[in-house]
Amino acid sequence: MTRTIRYQLVVVLVIAVASLGFVSQALAQADPLASWNDGAAKQAIVKFVEATTTQGSPKFVPPAERIATFDQDGTLWVEHPMYSQIVYSFDRVPAVVKAKPELANVDPFKTVMSGNREAIAKLSMDDLFKILTATLTGMSMEDFKAEAKKWLDTARDPRWKRPYTELTYLPMQEVLKYLRANGYRTYIVTGGGQDFVRMYAEEVYGIPPEQVVGTASGTKYGYTKAGKPFLTKEPKLLLNDNNAGKPEGIHLMIGRRPYAAFGNSTGDRQMLEYTKAGEGERLAMLVLHDDAQREYAYGPAQGLPTTKVGTFTQALYDQAKREGWIVISMKNDWKRIFSFEP
Amino acid sequence: MTRTIRYQLVVVLVIAVASLGFVSQALAQADPLASWNDGAAKQAIVKFVEATTTQGSPKFVPPAERIATFDQDGTLWVEHPMYSQIVYSFDRVPAVVKAKPELANVDPFKTVMSGNREAIAKLSMDDLFKILTATLTGMSMEDFKAEAKKWLDTARDPRWKRPYTELTYLPMQEVLKYLRANGYRTYIVTGGGQDFVRMYAEEVYGIPPEQVVGTASGTKYGYTKAGKPFLTKEPKLLLNDNNAGKPEGIHLMIGRRPYAAFGNSTGDRQMLEYTKAGEGERLAMLVLHDDAQREYAYGPAQGLPTTKVGTFTQALYDQAKREGWIVISMKNDWKRIFSFEP
Numbered sequence: 001m002t003r004t005i006r007y008q009l010v011v012v013l014v015i016a017v018a019s020l021g022f023v024s025q026a027l028a029q030a031d032p033l034a035s036w037n038d039g040a041a042k043q044a045i046v047k048f049v050e051a052t053t054t055q056g057s058p059k060f061v062p063p064a065e066r067i068a069t070f071d072q073d074g075t076l077w078v079e080h081p082m083y084s085q086i087v088y089s090f091d092r093v094p095a096v097v098k099a100k101p102e103l104a105n106v107d108p109f110k111t112v113m114s115g116n117r118e119a120i121a122k123l124s125m126d127d128l129f130k131i132l133t134a135t136l137t138g139m140s141m142e143d144f145k146a147e148a149k150k151w152l153d154t155a156r157d158p159r160w161k162r163p164y165t166e167l168t169y170l171p172m173q174e175v176l177k178y179l180r181a182n183g184y185r186t187y188i189v190t191g192g193g194q195d196f197v198r199m200y201a202e203e204v205y206g207i208p209p210e211q212v213v214g215t216a217s218g219t220k221y222g223y224t225k226a227g228k229p230f231l232t233k234e235p236k237l238l239l240n241d242n243n244a245g246k247p248e249g250i251h252l253m254i255g256r257r258p259y260a261a262f263g264n265s266t267g268d269r270q271m272l273e274y275t276k277a278g279e280g281e282r283l284a285m286l287v288l289h290d291d292a293q294r295e296y297a298y299g300p301a302q303g304l305p306t307t308k309v310g311t312f313t314q315a316l317y318d319q320a321k322r323e324g325w326i327v328i329s330m331k332n333d334w335k336r337i338f339s340f341e342p
Numbered sequence: 343m344t345r346t347i348r349y350q351l352v353v354v355l356v357i358a359v360a361s362l363g364f365v366s367q368a369l370a371q372a373d374p375l376a377s378w379n380d381g382a383a384k385q386a387i388v389k390f391v392e393a394t395t396t397q398g399s400p401k402f403v404p405p406a407e408r409i410a411t412f413d414q415d416g417t418l419w420v421e422h423p424m425y426s427q428i429v430y431s432f433d434r435v436p437a438v439v440k441a442k443p444e445l446a447n448v449d450p451f452k453t454v455m456s457g458n459r460e461a462i463a464k465l466s467m468d469d470l471f472k473i474l475t476a477t478l479t480g481m482s483m484e485d486f487k488a489e490a491k492k493w494l495d496t497a498r499d500p501r502w503k504r505p506y507t508e509l510t511y512l513p514m515q516e517v518l519k520y521l522r523a524n525g526y527r528t529y530i531v532t533g534g535g536q537d538f539v540r541m542y543a544e545e546v547y548g549i550p551p552e553q554v555v556g557t558a559s560g561t562k563y564g565y566t567k568a569g570k571p572f573l574t575k576e577p578k579l580l581l582n583d584n585n586a587g588k589p590e591g592i593h594l595m596i597g598r599r600p601y602a603a604f605g606n607s608t609g610d611r612q613m614l615e616y617t618k619a620g621e622g623e624r625l626a627m628l629v630l631h632d633d634a635q636r637e638y639a640y641g642p643a644q645g646l647p648t649t650k651v652g653t654f655t656q657a658l659y660d661q662a663k664r665e666g667w668i669v670i671s672m673k674n675d676w677k678r679i680f681s682f683e684p
Contacts (some may be wrong), residue, residue, distance in 0.1 A: 194594075210596045252561070255540050
C-alpha cells in the first residue's frame, strides 16, 4: 500500500466513522417532546405523526398536504388575564386621544382613560371593537409596524415581568418543531389581528408571515406625495377569524383542510370539527388550563370558573370526549410550561 | 493491501468518481431558459436571480424573503379571445337556467342563452359579475370543485383544440422553475377566481393552492343534515384581486412584498409598482402580446388595437419604460411559445 493510498484510506475511514457516529446520534436523539409527561396526549401526537408520515402506512399523507393549524392565545402562549393585543390596544388609547382630543369625553375612550378597572371590565364587545379600530387602523402599514414593534420590545406581562413574546408554552413549541421536522407546515390560525401576530410569529414560533391567518382588516393602496406606493390599514373588517371564521379563513388563505388542529376554546370548535371531518388520520387537540399554580386555571375542569377569555365550556369538553378530540391537561400532561422555568 | 481493504477502496473510488460526474453534469446543465432568445428580457431575469441569490452579493435576499408573483391570464397562459373562467361561467349558464327557470327571460341570462355573439360581446361588467355570481357561487365547495373539474377535463380551446390547461407559455414555465430552483416561492396573483385557479395550478404550474391569490368570494361554514361540516361559496365578494386589489391581496395572503412580479395588463400595474417600491434589487416584467402568427397581437405595440381583455395601454407601456420595467416581446423574446409546438 503506497503512502498516498494509505492516506486516502484513512481519510475515507475517518469520514465513514464520523458518519456512523452522526447517524447513531441522530437515531438516539433526545425526545422531541421532552417537556411532555408520558400519557394519552403525548402518545396521540406521536401516533399521529408516525401514521401520517411513515412510507407505506395506510394513513400516509403526501408532504404537500401536511398542514397543521394552531390557535395562538391560550394555545401557544398565555392569554390570561387579557389577550396581549387587547393590552396593546388599550395602551395606545392615550396616544389616539392626544391626536384626536374630541375622543377624551366619548365612551369607550373616556372609560379607558379613567383607568377604572371595574368599568373597563364591563366594556362590551362593541366597545372593544371601537377601541381596536381606533388604535390599530387608519395608519400606514409602516407606522403600524413601527408602533407595534416598539410596544412588543418594551411591554411586560405583570405576573412574570417578561415580554409577552417569552410567555409561550414550551411543550407546544416542541409540537411545532416536531411536526415541522416531519414535513408538516405549521400555521397560526388566530382570532387575533393578522398583522399584529405576523410582527413576531417568525421570531417567536418560526412561523413566517404567509403562514399566519388571523382577523384581518382591509388595506387600501395609495401613494405618498412623492409618488411612492403604500398600504393603509382600513377600519373595515375583512375576516373575523373566530368560530366559523376559522375554517373560512383556512379555506381562503391555505385552501387545504388541516390534518391536525390545536385550540383551547369555543372559538376553535369549528376549526377542529372541520379538521376531523377530513378523510384519513386527523388530530384535534384542546389545551385545558387547569394549572392555577404554574399558569392559570379556568374552564370546565374540576368545576373551575369560566373566564371571559378563552371560553372552554362544558359543552366543548363534552364534544371533545364524544368526537375523539384529545384534551391536554396543562397540569398533568406538561412537565414544564415555560422555557425560562425549571 | 488485503482483498477487503482493496475492495472497500474500489467502492469508495467508484462513489467518488460518480459524484464528480454528477457535479460536472450539474454545472454543465441545459440552459434553464432555453425557450428564450438571448436579449434584454432574458438577461434581466438571469441578472436578477444572480444578484439576489449569490452569497456575498450586495443585493442578496435571504431565502425566506424570496417571493415572486405572477398574474395568470395573458401572463402564464392564453387569455384571448376570452378568459377561460368566463368561458366556463358562460358554459354553466344553461344548467343554472335549468335549475332556476325564472332566469330564462331575465338579462343577462337571456342574452347568454340566445347565443347571439354580438349581443354577448356588449354585456357590461355588471352583467358579467351577475353571471359569474350565479354560476360559480351558492353551492358547496365540493360541488364547485366537481363541476369545475368536469369542465377542465373536457373543454377545448377553439383555436388549438386542446384543454385550456395546455395553453401555458413554455418560456414562463421555465421562469417559474428557474426561480424555484433558486429558492424563490412562486405565487399566482390573479384577477381570476381563487378557487377556480387552485383547481389546476398545482398540476399545471407546480403552484400549490396556498400560493394562489385570486379574486375570492366569501364562504359560509355549515353542516349537512348528518352533521358533517362543509363550506358554501357565498355570492359575496371578499377580494377583488385586480388593480389596487393585487398589492392588497398580496399583503393579506402573503404578508411580504415580492422581489419579482410579472404581468401583462393595467390590472397588474399596482402589483408591479408595489414590487419595485421595495428596497434592493426588484424585477418587474410585462408580457406584450405582439405575435399574431404564433399567438395573438393586441396592445400598444406597433399600433396594434387594444382588446377588451388584457388591456396593455400605451400609458402602461410608457410607465414601464419610465420606471425600468422590462417589456417581454412574445415575438422577439420567445423562441418557442407552447411546449406542444416546435
